[in-house]
Structure formats: C-alpha cells, structure tokens
Amino acid sequence: MTLKTSSRKLNPFFKMLMFTLRKNFGIIIVLSILALLYCPGSYLANYGAMASSVSSGVKPYEFTQTFCAVISVFAPIFVVLFNFINFSFLYKKSASDVFHAFPLTRAELLISRTISGIIASLIPIFLCVFCYSAMVIFNPWLGNFVTLLQHIAEMLVITLIWSSFSLIFVVCAGSMFDLALSFCGINLATVFISLIYESIIEDTVVGYISNSDILYNLSLPVFCFSHKNNLEFWIRSIVYIVVFTTVAILLYNKRKAEKGGSAYAYKFMYLLCSVFAGICGGYLIGILFNSHYSSVIFWFFATIGAIISCVIYGLITNRGFKGVSRSILMGAIAISTMLAVMIIGVTGGLGYTRRVPIAQKIEQVTVEFEDCCVTFTNPELVIELHNKTIENASSDIDYSNDHVIITFDYKFKIGSSMKRYFCVPREKVEKELLAIYKSNERYEQIKDELFISSNMFRYAEAEYRIDSSSVYRFSYMTKTDCQNLLDAYWKDVQNLNDTSFFNNSYKTTQHLTIDIERYDNEYNYLSFYVGDTFPNTFNYMSEMGYLAFY
Amino acid sequence: MITAKSLTKKFDSKIALDNINLTIPDGCVYGLVGSNGSGKSTLLRLISGVYMTDGGTIQVDDKNCFNNPVIKSQIAFLGDTPYFLPQSNLKEMATLYSSMYPEFDYETYKHLLTVFPLNPKARLSTFSKGMQRQAALILALSTNPKYLLMDEAFDGLDVVMRRVLANIVMDGVQQRGMTAIIASHNLRELENVCDSVCVIHEGKIISNGNIESLRGNMHKVQVAFSEVPEMSVFDSLYVMKTERTGSLLSLVVRGEEDEIMQFINSLNPLYAECIEPTLEEVFVYELEVCGYDVKNILS
Numbered sequence: 001m002t003l004k005t006s007s008r009k010l011n012p013f014f015k016m017l018m019f020t021l022r023k024n025f026g027i028i029i030v031l032s033i034l035a036l037l038y039c040p041g042s043y044l045a046n047y048g049a050m051a052s053s054v055s056s057g058v059k060p061y062e063f064t065q066t067f068c069a070v071i072s073v074f075a076p077i078f079v080v081l082f083n084f085i086n087f088s089f090l091y092k093k094s095a096s097d098v099f100h101a102f103p104l105t106r107a108e109l110l111i112s113r114t115i116s117g118i119i120a121s122l123i124p125i126f127l128c129v130f131c132y133s134a135m136v137i138f139n140p141w142l143g144n145f146v147t148l149l150q151h152i153a154e155m156l157v158i159t160l161i162w163s164s165f166s167l168i169f170v171v172c173a174g175s176m177f178d179l180a181l182s183f184c185g186i187n188l189a190t191v192f193i194s195l196i197y198e199s200i201i202e203d204t205v206v207g208y209i210s211n212s213d214i215l216y217n218l219s220l221p222v223f224c225f226s227h228k229n230n231l232e233f234w235i236r237s238i239v240y241i242v243v244f245t246t247v248a249i250l251l252y253n254k255r256k257a258e259k260g261g262s263a264y265a266y267k268f269m270y271l272l273c274s275v276f277a278g279i280c281g282g283y284l285i286g287i288l289f290n291s292h293y294s295s296v297i298f299w300f301f302a303t304i305g306a307i308i309s310c311v312i313y314g315l316i317t318n319r320g321f322k323g324v325s326r327s328i329l330m331g332a333i334a335i336s337t338m339l340a341v342m343i344i345g346v347t348g349g350l351g352y353t354r355r356v357p358i359a360q361k362i363e364q365v366t367v368e369f370e371d372c373c374v375t376f377t378n379p380e381l382v383i384e385l386h387n388k389t390i391e392n393a394s395s396d397i398d399y400s401n402d403h404v405i406i407t408f409d410y411k412f413k414i415g416s417s418m419k420r421y422f423c424v425p426r427e428k429v430e431k432e433l434l435a436i437y438k439s440n441e442r443y444e445q446i447k448d449e450l451f452i453s454s455n456m457f458r459y460a461e462a463e464y465r466i467d468s469s470s471v472y473r474f475s476y477m478t479k480t481d482c483q484n485l486l487d488a489y490w491k492d493v494q495n496l497n498d499t500s501f502f503n504n505s506y507k508t509t510q511h512l513t514i515d516i517e518r519y520d521n522e523y524n525y526l527s528f529y530v531g532d533t534f535p536n537t538f539n540y541m542s543e544m545g546y547l548a549f550y
Numbered sequence: 551m552i553t554a555k556s557l558t559k560k561f562d563s564k565i566a567l568d569n570i571n572l573t574i575p576d577g578c579v580y581g582l583v584g585s586n587g588s589g590k591s592t593l594l595r596l597i598s599g600v601y602m603t604d605g606g607t608i609q610v611d612d613k614n615c616f617n618n619p620v621i622k623s624q625i626a627f628l629g630d631t632p633y634f635l636p637q638s639n640l641k642e643m644a645t646l647y648s649s650m651y652p653e654f655d656y657e658t659y660k661h662l663l664t665v666f667p668l669n670p671k672a673r674l675s676t677f678s679k680g681m682q683r684q685a686a687l688i689l690a691l692s693t694n695p696k697y698l699l700m701d702e703a704f705d706g707l708d709v710v711m712r713r714v715l716a717n718i719v720m721d722g723v724q725q726r727g728m729t730a731i732i733a734s735h736n737l738r739e740l741e742n743v744c745d746s747v748c749v750i751h752e753g754k755i756i757s758n759g760n761i762e763s764l765r766g767n768m769h770k771v772q773v774a775f776s777e778v779p780e781m782s783v784f785d786s787l788y789v790m791k792t793e794r795t796g797s798l799l800s801l802v803v804r805g806e807e808d809e810i811m812q813f814i815n816s817l818n819p820l821y822a823e824c825i826e827p828t829l830e831e832v833f834v835y836e837l838e839v840c841g842y843d844v845k846n847i848l849s
Contacts (some may be wrong), residue, residue, distance in 0.1 A: 011649075011652075012649065012650050015650065016649070018649075019646055019649055023635065092633070094629055094631040094632065094633035096600070097595065097600050097627065097629040097633065098633045101598045101599065101600055101622060101625065101626075101627040103619040103620070103622040103623035103650060103652075104619055104622075104650070105617050105618075105619055108619070254602075256601070257595070257600050257601055257602075
C-alpha cells in the first residue's frame with residue numbers, strides 16, 4: 001500500500017515536471033542561443049583584446065568574476081520569466097479549472113512547475129558555463145576554476161531566492177499584468193523606499209551613522225547582487241528560500257481559484273503595492289517642493305503626492321474609478337508611515353540615540369574624532385565620553401561652529417556591533433576627549449601604525465604643513481627617527497591641557513602626516529594636528545635637520 | 551457517492567451556493583438545472599476540487615475533494631469553456647492527461663477518436679467550438695472516470711453528436727457504474743438522459759429528485775365538455791393548474807391516473823385524454839405551486 005501511495009504521489013508530480021519542461025523547450029532554445037551569444041560568442045569576438053589585457057595586469061579571477069556577474073543577473077531573470085509563463089494558468093478561468101482538477105495537491109503542482117522552471121532557466125546558463133570552462137582549460141589566463149565554482153554556487157542560491165520570491169507574487173496576483181506590475185514595482189520600490197527611510201533616519205535620528213544596512217536588509221535585489229560572499233549571506237539565503245517557498249505554498253493552498261482574472265487573489269498584495277506607490281510618489285512630489293523633512297511644505301506636498309500615486313495605482317489595478325476612496329486612504333497610510341519614521345527619529349529612534357552599551361558586554365570599542373582614532377578593550381573612558389556626548393549632542397551636524405564629530409564603533413562579545421555618530425559642542429566634552437587623546441592605548445596604536453615594532457619596517461616619509469604655502473617634507477626616515485618623533489610628539493600630547501588641546505584642533509592648519517612602508521609592501525598613513533603647543537615635536541624635526549622646505 | 555452538507559460558497563459578498571444539502575448516488579446520471587449564475591458550475595467546481603468551500607463540506611466517497619489527489623483522480627471535470635495548452639494538439643493533450651490520470655486508457659481514446667472524428671495532430675486552436683468540446687470530451691472520457699462532471703455538456707454540439715454523447719454517458723453508467731453529473735440551463739437537454747434532476751436557483755436547491763417519481767403521479771388531462779362545468783366540480787381532485795380555451799380544459803392533476811380518468815369520465819366529457827407531461831412542465835407546475843418565477847429559473 002505504501003508503495004502504491006508513494007508511486008501515485010511521485011508519478012503525477014514528476015510527469016507534470018517533465019511535461020512542463022517539454023513545453024518550455026522552445027523558450028529554452030531561444031534563451032540558450034542568447035546565452036551562447038554571450039559566451040563563447042562575445043569571448044571569441046574579444047579574444048585578442050582580452051589576451052592583451054592580461055599583459056596589462058588583469059588576473060584570471062577577474063575574468064571569472066565578470067563572467068559570473070553577468071550570468072548571476074541572467075539566471076534570476078530567466079527563472080522569474082519561466083515562473084511567470086508556467087503559472088499563467090492561474091489567471092485564466094478555463095485553464096485554472098483544468099490544472100486544479102488534475103489529481104495533484106496544490107503544493108505538488110506549485111513545486112513541480114517551479115522546479116521545471118528552475119531547470120529550464122539553468123540549462124542556458126550551464127551551457128554558457130560549460131563553454132567558458134572549456135575556454136579556460138585551453139586558455140588558463142582566462143579564468144579561475146575555484147572562483148568559478150564559488151560564484152556558480154552563489155548564482156544558484158540567488159536563482160533559488162528569486163524563484164521562491166517570485167512565486168509569492170505569482171500566487172497573489174490575479175492577472176499577468178498585475179503580476180508584472182506588482183513584482184517589478186515592489187522590487188524597485190524596496191530599493192527606493194530603503195533610500196527614502198535611510199535619508200529620513202539620517203536626518204532625524206541623532207547618533208545615526210549612514211550605512212547601506214537598511215538597503216541591504218530591506219531590498220532583495222541589493223542583498224542578492226551585493227556579492228557579500230560570507231557566512232551570513234549563505235545563512236540568510238537559505239532562510240529566504242525556505243521562508244519564501246513556505247509562504248508561497250501556504251498562500252497557494254488558501255488561494256481561491258475563482259480569483260483568476262481579477263487583479264489580485266489576495267487583498268494584502270494590492271494594499272502593499274498601493275502603500276509602496278504612495279511612499280515613492282509622496283516622497284518625489286514632496287522633495288520637489290522642499291528638501292527638508294522638518295518642513296511643513298514637504299509634508300503637505302508629500303501627502304498630495306502620496307494620494308495621487310495611490311489613486312493612479314488604484315485606477316490601474318481596479319481598471320476604473322472603483323475604490324478611489326480606498327486609494328485616498330492608502331495614500332494617507334503611506335504618508336503616515338513616512339511621518340511615523342520621522343517622529344520615531346526625532347524622538348530618539350526608540351532609544352537608538354541614548355543607548356550606551358554595558359561595559360561587560362563590550363569586546364572592544366573604537367572612538368574617532370578629528371585626528372584621533374583609538375581602539376579600547378577597556379571601554380570606561382569611551383563610555384564616559386559617550387554619556388557626555390549624548391547629553392550634549394546636537395540634532396544637526398554642525399561643521400562651522402566649535403563642534404566636534406565623534407564616532408563610536410562597538411564590537412560586542414556576542415559578535416554583533418553598534419555604531420554611533422554624533423556632533424557635539426567641543427567644549428562640553430573637552431575633558432573626556434583629552435583623556436582619550438592622552439591614553440596609553442593611543443600611544444600603542446600609533447606605535448603599531450608606524451610599524452615600529454615590526455621587523456618589516458622599510459622607511460617612512462613625512463610632510464609637515466604649516467599652511468597652504470609652507471610645506472616641509474622629510475624623506476627616508478628610519479625606524480629610530482620615527483620612534484624619536486613619536487616620543488617627542490607624545491611628550492607634547494601629555495603636556496596638553498584643556499585650552500591647548502582645544503586650540504590644537506580643527507582650528508589649526510598645522511598638520512604632520514607620515515607615510516610608512518614595509519618590506520612586504522604593506523603601508524600606512526597617519527596624520528596629526530601639530531600646532532604651536534607641540535614644541536618638542538617641532539624641535540625634533542628641526543634639530544635632526546630633516547626640515548627641507550619646498 | 552457525492553455528499554454536500556451545508557455547503558456554502560461565496561464570491562466576495564455574493565453567495566453563489568447557500569447552505570446546500572445534497573446527495574448524489576453512484577451509478578446515475580444526475581442533472582443540475584438552473585439559470586445563468588444559479589450556482590451549477592460552482593457546485594461542479596467544488597466537487598472537482600477546483601474551488602474550496604467557504605462553509606460546510608463536499609465529499610466524494612466520504613472524503614473531502616479539495617486538495618485530495620486520490621479523489622480527484624476519479625473525477626473528470628469538463629468545464630463550460632474547454633481549455634487546451636497553447637499551440638497544442640489532441641495528441642499532446644492526451645499525453646498530459648495520461649500522465650496525470652492513472653486510469654487514462656489509450657484504447658478508449660482511440661475508440662473515441664472514431665466516434666468523434668477529429669485529427670489528433672491538428673492544432674486545437676484551429677478547431678470550431680463544437681470540435682473543441684468534442685476534443686475535451688474525448689480527453690475527459692479517456693480517463694475512465696468514476697465521476698464525470700460536465701458543465702453545459704451539449705453546448706456547441708450538433709443533434710447527432712448530442713445523441714452520441716448521451717449514448718456514451720449511458721454506456722459508462724451502465725457498464726462501469728460511472729456517475730455523470732450534467733449541468734445545464736436547458737431542462738429539455740437533460741430530460742432523456744438524467745435519472746435525477748436538481749433545480750438550483752440563486753444558490754439554493756429548490757427541487758431535487760428522481761425524474762420518474764417526480765413525473766410519476768403528475769398528469770396532464772385534456773378534456774372537452776359541451777357545457778363546461780363549474781371548477782368546483784374538480785375539488786375532489788388535486789388540481790395543480792387549470793387552463794381553459796373555449797370548451798377545452800387542460801388540467802394538471804396529481805394522483806393515480808385511473809382514479810383521475812374515472813372521475814373525469816363520470817362528468818360525461820365530449821373528449822378526455824390523459825398525457826404525460828414533459829419534465830419541464832413537471833418542474834414548471836411544481837415550482838409555480840411553490841411560488842417561484844419559473845420562466846426566470848428554467849430559461
């Protein structure tokens with residue numbers, strides 16, 4: 001009985017898979033021709049140019065990376081295309097009747113046609129890879145097999161992510177037009193909305209340091225094509241595939257077949273698209289009139305823009321004016337989400353601004369301001385500075401007045417990290433900054449950065465700039481010169497008080513920059529303010545006779 | 551056996567089937583009659599597992615139909631609009647059906663190709679409406695279904711093909727114990743085919759039963775008198791409808807034929823004849839008695 005049951009389950013599933021694959025044969029041929037035009041086609045056409053680029057320093061893995069970057073774009077496009085074609089039956093009543101009456105569960109139907117789509121999309125890609133591999137065998141300068149395998153694995157995962165992600169749209173849509181509209185719209189909108197929210201947060205949340213994390217986390221295209229080939233990428237990719245596929249199956253199991261022909265089988269997709277359209281449209285119209293999020297004019301026109309966008313989207317989706325009032329409501333919701341982000345930002349980003357980590361959880365922290373960048377394993381000094389900074393932080397970044405920009409970069413014992421970026425009146429944190437400036441950790445790090453403890457130290461070059469017209473250069477400093485210069489500098493640092501430290505800041509135009517090179521071609525670059533309150537440093541430079549004016 | 555219990559199906563706010571209770575026995579030809587939008591096709595799609603219920607249950611052989619491949623493999627559903635894969639021919643469609651339905655029989659397929667003479671290699675999109683329906687019938691019947699569901703089965707078929715189809719269905723019922731459910735808005739189409747008929751109106755069953763029993767005790771009596779008596783004379787009969795044209799009376803009477811005719815003859819008519827009403831007439835009379843606007847229901 002078990003045998004009979006399993007054979008029933010397997011047969012229609014595989015037969016549907018194979019049948020779909022056979023039906024896709026024509027498109028596979030067309031896409032294969034397209035893929036072969038790229039490789040070997042374009043490679044053979046540009047063979048001479050590529051061969052000559054090797055002599056100018058292009059490495060084999062760079063050719064492979066370019067090749068894989070191209071196929072990594074094509075494979076997801078192909079798989080989405082096949083999913084759209086293979087599930088077009090969902091949008092036609094008569095076709096839906098036939099397919100849903102077949103003795104298959106919905107999950108079997110969904111997965112069999114998806115797998116056939118994946119296979120169909122990979123056939124042209126692997127033909128391409130096969131040709132490229134053959135070319136690499138005969139021309140080893142053209143590629144690197146290790147890089148190729150690594151990127152193919154990445155491409156396969158990206159293809160599976162897009163296949164499973166597009167399935168959600170396939171199941172939720174009610175017509176091919178709305179499927180294409182929602183899929184393209186949401187993927188573009190996630191990039192755009194991430195940038196909008198990033199911009200609002202950056203403008204309103206005190207302490208927020210701009211990075212691409214929001215974009216990377218919220219936008220699937222950015223995640224897939226950022227080529228962050230690390231463990232997190234692989235884990236997240238697998239989670240995405242499992243979650244998207246599960247959601248698609250669950251939605252398909254509950255999908256009402258009679259919805260084929262209407263815009264969407266699930267209302268939430270319409271609402272989501274509408275809100276996304278509202279946010280994008282609202283932002284674009286708002287920013288046309290005023291670029292400040294604190295401005296009423298921005299919000300007034302953003303509201304109008306959001307409502308207009310939602311109404312236009314509603315007109316397209318509802319094929320008429322039916323549901324205009326709901327579109328207006330969606331516009332209001334869209335603008336509310338933007339407002340909510342701004343309000344959260346202005347009020348401290350749900351504790352983001354005021355959060356100071358507990359010392360025991362910190363593995364190390366790097367603090368950076370002006371010419372100082374120090375990493376501490378004992379974070380007491382930094383926490384003191386952080387607390388003082390929060391109390392006095394300005395809501396706007398101020399470069400013109402007596403402000404200092406401080407960056408905190410915490411690494412925690414559990415592996416996570418936290419970054420903050422503040423602008424604060426310098427006089428309010430002078431004492432704490434000076435303590436860090438004079439700290440032993442800073443001395444040790446400068447020493448390390450000068451490679452003084454390294455046997456690989458080759459030479460150093462320095463430049464002392466008093467102002468734009470007075471520049472002194474020092475050539476071929478030895479390790480001892482560097483050590484002496486550092487000792488003289490450090491003596492001056494230890495003599496700094498609040499006032500002299502304040503004057504030896506952005507206010508001075510006097511800089512000492514040192515370039516250090518090692519025997520293994522590693523190099524480093526350091527820069528310090530060395531103003532009038534650094535007599536020992538200046539004396540060392542002149543006494544040793546290095547001063548040569550250009 | 552197909553059983554519907556409190557079956558409800560909604561399309562957004564519109565109730566397509568409203569709390570239906572129905573039992574369709576095995577080995578019969580069952581007719582579903584109703585006007586457009588009455589819920590016939592919806593009921594067929596629920597039985598075939600295309601639609602999911604919004605309330606109640608629909609079971610085939612005591613098992614739910616939706617998402618149940620074992621049950622669905624015994625059902626062939628022929629929708630009101632035949633669908634074939636783009637650019638396909640009958641041979642390709644037969645390949646698809648044979649891979650999906652374990653009971654698909656190529657012998658039956660070949661036999662049906664002789665009954666419905668179609669070119670299996672010609673593109674189905676080039677076929678006329680009637681030919682496409684024949685092709686869909688070939689595919690459905692080749693699966694040797696235990697349950698054959700046909701929506702507007704005779705639509706697009708000429709008189710000869712209708713008779714051929716009726717014979718094939720009858721054969722299937724008699725030889726294999728197949729159950730055929732035929733939905734139509736035209737009761738006359740089903741009259742000579744169905745054993746039982748169910749009339750659906752606005753998502754509700756308004757009449758359901760075996761044709762013979764429905765017809766059995768209803769008679770249409772045409773009687774002529776030299777002088778038409780008062781209508782109260784017929785009070786002892788269960789007269790459902792009376793029509794008078796001059797001295798000719800048409801009575802629809804429920805009861806035993808012998809007793810009715812004995813009573814009529816006792817009134818010394820010039821002419822009296824008892825004829826069997828058509829199925830449509832039976833329903834018209836039944837439903838008018840119940841207060842339905844019959845012309846709307848049996849269009």
